[in-house]
Each structure stands twice: as C-alpha cells, then as structure tokens.
Amino acid sequence: MFKRLNDVDEPTVTVTIEERPLSVPASDTVAAAMLAAGLTTTRTTPISEAHRGPYCMIGACFECLVEIDGMANQQACQTLVRDGMNVKVQKGLRDIES
Amino acid sequence: MDLGTTDKKDHHADVLIIGGGIVGSAVAFGIAETGARTIMLDEGDRAFRAARGNFGLVWYQGKGQGMRRYQEWSLEATRLWPDFAEKLQAKTGIDVSYRKPGGFNFCVGDGEYESRRNLIEKIRREAAPEPYDCRMMDRKTLQELLPDIKLGDGVVGASYSAHDGHVNPLALLRALHAGIKSLGGYYFPGHPVFDIAQSGDRFILKTPGGSFTAPKLVIAAGNGTGRLAQMVGINMPVRPEKGEILATERTAPCLPFPCNRIQQTAEGSFLLGASQEDSGFDVQIKTRVIQDISSRAKKVFPVLGKLKIVRSWAALRVLTPDKMPIYETSGSSPEVFAIALHSGVTLASLHATRLPEWILDGRPPRGFHNFRARRFHV
Numbered sequence: 001m002f003k004r005l006n007d008v009d010e011p012t013v014t015v016t017i018e019e020r021p022l023s024v025p026a027s028d029t030v031a032a033a034m035l036a037a038g039l040t041t042t043r044t045t046p047i048s049e050a051h052r053g054p055y056c057m058i059g060a061c062f063e064c065l066v067e068i069d070g071m072a073n074q075q076a077c078q079t080l081v082r083d084g085m086n087v088k089v090q091k092g093l094r095d096i097e098s
Numbered sequence: 099m100d101l102g103t104t105d106k107k108d109h110h111a112d113v114l115i116i117g118g119g120i121v122g123s124a125v126a127f128g129i130a131e132t133g134a135r136t137i138m139l140d141e142g143d144r145a146f147r148a149a150r151g152n153f154g155l156v157w158y159q160g161k162g163q164g165m166r167r168y169q170e171w172s173l174e175a176t177r178l179w180p181d182f183a184e185k186l187q188a189k190t191g192i193d194v195s196y197r198k199p200g201g202f203n204f205c206v207g208d209g210e211y212e213s214r215r216n217l218i219e220k221i222r223r224e225a226a227p228e229p230y231d232c233r234m235m236d237r238k239t240l241q242e243l244l245p246d247i248k249l250g251d252g253v254v255g256a257s258y259s260a261h262d263g264h265v266n267p268l269a270l271l272r273a274l275h276a277g278i279k280s281l282g283g284y285y286f287p288g289h290p291v292f293d294i295a296q297s298g299d300r301f302i303l304k305t306p307g308g309s310f311t312a313p314k315l316v317i318a319a320g321n322g323t324g325r326l327a328q329m330v331g332i333n334m335p336v337r338p339e340k341g342e343i344l345a346t347e348r349t350a351p352c353l354p355f356p357c358n359r360i361q362q363t364a365e366g367s368f369l370l371g372a373s374q375e376d377s378g379f380d381v382q383i384k385t386r387v388i389q390d391i392s393s394r395a396k397k398v399f400p401v402l403g404k405l406k407i408v409r410s411w412a413a414l415r416v417l418t419p420d421k422m423p424i425y426e427t428s429g430s431s432p433e434v435f436a437i438a439l440h441s442g443v444t445l446a447s448l449h450a451t452r453l454p455e456w457i458l459d460g461r462p463p464r465g466f467h468n469f470r471a472r473r474f475h476v
Contacts, residue, residue: 046350046366062408073347073406093366096247096349096401 002035013083024081031057031064031076034087042066042076043090065090111137111284113457114303114312116291116326117319119149120267120442121449123274125316125457128450130283134458137310138278139289139303141322146338146379148320148442151413153343153371154267155356156196156444159232159259160203160214163221167468168422169230172441175448176261182447183265189280192273194265195364201262202240203358204253204398211254218257232259246352250397256357264356266364267443274446286310294329301330301432314457317436320416321379327436332426335474336438338414340375342387344395346405353399360395360402368402370395381412415440418474425456425469436471 012023017034024033031054034042041051042064054064057077064076069086072094076087115126118140130136158176162169176198183196205211215234222230236255241248275285286307293304294315303310317326317334327334348366355361359371373387388410396403416438418424423439435457439445456462 046348073349093348093350096352096404 001038001040004036013081013085015081015083015085015087017087018089026081028081029077030066030068030074030079030081030085030087033081034066034076041089044092046092049092109137109308109310111135111310111312113137113314113316114139114301114310115316115318116140116303117317117322118275118285118287119147119318119320120152120271120274120446121320121437121439122316122318123149123271123278124442124446124449125318125437125453126283126285127274127277127281128452128454129316129457130278130281131450132454132458133282134454136278136281136283137312138283138285139291139305139310140285140287141290142288145290146321146381146414148413148415148440149271150268151341151343151381151411152267152443153361153369154264154270154443155201155358155361156198156263156265157201157358157441158261158444159201159257160217160221160358161441162422163217163224164420165422165468166224167465169221169225170228170465171423171448171463171469172444173231173261175445176263178447178451179263179265182450186270186273186277190273190276192269192276194269194273196263196265197356197364198261198263199355200258200260201264201356201358202235202256202258204256204360206250206252206254206394206397208254214257231261232257234258243355244353247399247401250400252397262356264361265443270443270446291326294326296330296432299431301434313432315432315434316457317434318438320438321414323416323436323438327426327434330428330434332428332434332436332471333475334424334426334436334438334471335419336424337376337417338379339417339440340377340380340412341372341415342375342383342391342410342412343372344370344388344391344407345409346370346402347408349405357398359391360398367408368395368405370402379414381414383410383412416442420473423469424471425453425462425466426471427456427462 040053052063055061059078066076067088068074112134115138126138161172235258289305289307295302300311301315321338324334346368353362426436428434
C-alpha cells in the first residue's frame with residue numbers, strides 16, 4: 001500500500017516486527033517502517049478489539065500505540081527504529097505493572 | 099437554531115441565563131423543561147471554563163462543615179444523580195458515564211488521617227440527629243477493596259462515603275447543551291454581555307450580537323458573576339482559584355473508585371489533581387505544581403510513577419469566601435438570580451430539578467436563605 005519515494009542510500013538497521021526481521025533505513029520511525037512493510041495495524045482497541053493504525057503521524061492521536069521491547073503504549077510515529085528493536089502490535093490496554 | 103433573524107421578538111425570553119457552563123446549562127435545562135422560553139448567553143471558546151477543566155467528581159463527603167444545609171444539599175444532589183443521568187441519556191442519547199461506586203479521600207501519614215477524622219466527626223455532630231454517611235477506613239480494609247493496585251507505604255487509610263461518584267464532565271456539558279436544544283431552548287455562544295439595563299419589568303442585555311430582553315435573569319457566569327451581578331446592584335464575592343490536572347497514558351482498569359485527587363477514567367487514563375493556587379486569571383501550567391501533584395499521586399500508588407503523563411492543564415475554580423454556594427436574588431421585578439459555586443458538577447442534578455421552581459414561581463427550596471450572599475455582609 002505504501003511505497004518509499006525513492007531508494008535512499010542510508011544505513012539500515014534490523015528490527016523485529018511481529019516476529020518478522022526487517023531491514024529498514026535507520027531514519028525511519030517505527031510507524032513508517034511498519035507501513036512500508038505493509039503492516040497497517042499497530043494496535044487493537046480495548047473493548048471491541050478493532051484494528052487501529054497510524055493516523056496523524058505527528059504524535060497527537062495515540063492510534064499507533066505498539067509494544068516496544070516489552071513496553072506497551074509507545075507511539076510508533078514518535079519513536080525511531082533502533083538496531084535489535086522488538087516491536088509487537090499492542091493488544092488492548094497496557095497492564096499497569098508492565 | 100432559527101434565530102439568525104433580526105426580528106426583536108426572537109430575542110425575548112421568559113428567562114435569560116448568562117453563562118453556558120455546567121451551572122448555567124443545568125439551570126437552563128431545568129427551565130426549558132417547564133416549557134418556558136429559555137435563552138442562554140455565553141462567551142466564546144477562549145473564556146475561562148471550569149466546565150471544561152474539572153475533575154468530574156460527584157462528591158458528598160467532607161462538604162458542608164459549618165453549614166449543615168450545604169451538607170444536606172450535596173446529599174440530595176447525589177441522590178438525584180442516577181435519575182438525572184438517565185434523563186439526560188433518554189433526552190439526548192449521550193451517556194455521561196455516571197458511576198456511584200463510593201469514593202475515597204486518601205490520607206498519607208498519621209497527621210492527615212487525624213485531621214480528616216476530625217473533620218468528618220465535626221460534620222457528623224453538625225448533621226445530628228440525621229446520620230452522616232461517611233466513615234474512616236483503615237489501610238488494611240482499603241487495600242482489600244483495591245486488590246489490583248498497591249497502596250504506598252505512607253497511606254494510613256482513607257475516608258469513605260458510598261454517596262460519592264464521578265461523571266465524564268465533558269459529556270455532561272455536551273448532554274446539557276443538547277438537552278436544552280431538544281427542549282426548545284436557545285444557546286448563543288460568542289455573546290458576552292457587556293451591559294444590563296432595566297426597562298419597566300424587563301432586563302435588557304446588550305451583547306455584540308444584539309440585545310436580549312426578559313423579565314427574569316439568571317447570572318451563572320462563573321468567575322464573571324461578580325462583575326455582571328454588580329450591574330444589577332447585587333454583590334457576589336467570587337474569586338478564581340487555579341487547579342492543575344495531569345492525565346496519564348491509558349492502562350487496564352485497576353482503580354474502580356473515584357478518589358479526591360486520583361481517579362481512573364472509563365477509558366483507562368489516570369487523572370491526577372489538583373492544586374489550589376491563588377494566582378488570579380491565569381491558567382498557565384507550573385512545573386513545580388506538576389511535580390507536587392505527581393509526587394503526591396506516587397505516595398498513594400507508587401505504580402503510577404511508571405506511567406507517562408500525556409496531558410496537563412489548568413482551570414479556574416469559582417470560589418466564594420466560605421467555599422460554599424451563593425444563591426442570591428433581587429426579590430424585585432424584574433427579578434435577577436445570581437449563582438456562584440465551585441461544585442457545579444455535583445449540584446447539576448439539583449439545579450436542573452429544584453431551581454426552576456425558585457426562579458419561575460418564587461418558591462425557593464427549604465432552607466435556601468442559608469445560601470444568600472448576605473451571610474458575608476456583617
């Protein structure tokens with residue numbers, strides 16, 4: 001669905017998104033990396049479990065919440081990828097103790 | 099709303115209400131419900147609005163020390179709330195998320211616990227022979243009622259009342275506005291009143307959007323009430339008090355009771371409040387205050403320290419000298435009614451059901467003279 005504008009010649013990092021290793025430009029946000037890989041669901045809602053994906057891409061809407069390295073409620077559009085990062089789709093609300 | 103016309107008849111009402119916050123709107127809702135022609139005038143989006151900044155508690159415990167009538171008035175309001183929330187939903191389809199699980203006021207340290215107990219016992223003595231339904235609860239009992247969130251080491255206990263609850267205050271404001279409209283009332287935002295004149299048995303209100311007339315006028319304009327009431331010769335001593343609130347990221351529900359300075363909303367955010375600052379008409383956030391609020395919250399529930407703060411804001415309470423409501427009237431024709439208080443959410447149920455009789459028929463609720471402004475003029 002999403003295509004990168006052009007092939008950028010920049011270093012890449014390897015991240016794991018939903019247990020799938022991906023090589024992505026180091027300047028990507030997690031949301032950009034997921035969208036470019038065709039992963040449009042970042043979280044499911046607490047009650048109806050409906051799928052949600054990045055919407056505003058500027059940190060305002062909180063639709064793109066993901067779990068990063070075991071920590072839930074991270075905004076995918078506000079977080080840059082890092083080598084070795086482990087990203088999971090967030091299911092419902094964060095547990096307060098996590 | 100079909101009032102875009104310049105026909106002067108359209109700007110006449112049975113009752114004019116100045117103030118479109120929760121207090122003005124609750125009164126307007128009740129008056130519109132009687133079938134009286136109701137027009138509510140309001141400022142614009144940039145007005146100071148306690149209605150959009152408050153904590154949403156429907157609260158009984160701890161109120162009314164020194165004025166028994168206020169304690170009873172608050173209790174009556176909490177009793178009317180379930181039906182009122184249902185009525186709003188039936189009329190407007192808006193669920194204001196009213197819940198009444200009972201509420202806590204946490205005490206950190208023995209000093210807080212003792213002074214809270216003294217206050218509760220004082221109110222209990224004043225309420226006698228009627229029972230006062232509020233009690234102290236020790237730490238052990240409290241923790242048993244809150245199995246999903248651990249109390250901080252310093253928490254000694256809490257006071258508890260089964261009458262306490264909370265509501266979504268933004269949904270409440272929206273429901274009141276929708277209700278007024280569905281009952282045939284009119285709402286004019288962007289119409290600040292700059293002059294009030296009298297002509298025979300009518301008031302004439304001047305706004306940038308035209309004049310409005312009515313034989314009865316209700317002033318419920320929050321911190322603007324003092325200035326407006328002055329125009330009709332009524333002294334309403336009110337002043338703003340700033341309160342700051344923090345909202346955290348959302349988590350799974352673990353705090354099923356509203357509490358005086360911590361609550362978890364239906365959506366999962368924790369709301370942390372609230373400061374008491376005497377800084378005039380100023381709604382800036384202060385870093386030091388935010389630090390105080392969050393460190394206090396962590397003393398009650400240390401786990402809250404793991405949560406991100408996603409929003410913070412400040413709003414202005416409407417304070418009277420004794421922090422209890424003022425309901426004042428000119429008692430003459432045309433008649434003006436002035437209302438100032440900072441418990442607009444709690445009292446909304448009462449305002450919508452009991453004040454129309456006072457305003458339209460001159461029948462004040464029992465013991466209403468206690469609430470008049472003359473208690474300050476000694």
